[in-house]
Amino acid sequence: MNFKMVHENYNVSDLEKSLAFYKEALGLEECRRKENENFTIVYVKNDSSDFELELTWLKDHPQKYDLGECEFHLAFVTDDYEGAYKKHSEMGCICFENKEMGIYFIEDPDGYWLEIVPAKR
Numbered sequence: 001m002n003f004k005m006v007h008e009n010y011n012v013s014d015l016e017k018s019l020a021f022y023k024e025a026l027g028l029e030e031c032r033r034k035e036n037e038n039f040t041i042v043y044v045k046n047d048s049s050d051f052e053l054e055l056t057w058l059k060d061h062p063q064k065y066d067l068g069e070c071e072f073h074l075a076f077v078t079d080d081y082e083g084a085y086k087k088h089s090e091m092g093c094i095c096f097e098n099k100e101m102g103i104y105f106i107e108d109p110d111g112y113w114l115e116i117v118p119a120k121r
Helices: 015-026 081-091
Strands: 007-011 029-035 039-045 052-058 074-078 094-098 103-107 113-118
Touching (some): 015 039, 015 081, 081 094, 081 103, 081 113
Parallel strands (some): 007 052, 074 113
Antiparallel strands (some): 029 039, 094 103, 103 113
16 A cells, blocks of 8 residues: 655735745645635645645635744755755845754745755766
């Protein structure tokens, strides 16, 4: 029996702001959408992988999401680590760096952490 990871869900408070962030910061584009009167779900991805990030906006959820201690994250590998670091620095979204490990994290508009890892050299 095999299992393939296909998506991860993040609930977001401002769908358009989140879509703009993920497009600018990571090149993720909308690939499909589900809507009804209570929620909108947008799946984003890029050409580097089949994996999708599911962004869910709930109509009746006015409070900020409680992410606990943010001890979870989604990781992205880049072949241009220096360029990515420069871009994310300019965006002001770097929230933590571990120079010893050669990685850093960016934070999305709702406080989710995303790890940026250089491609193996």
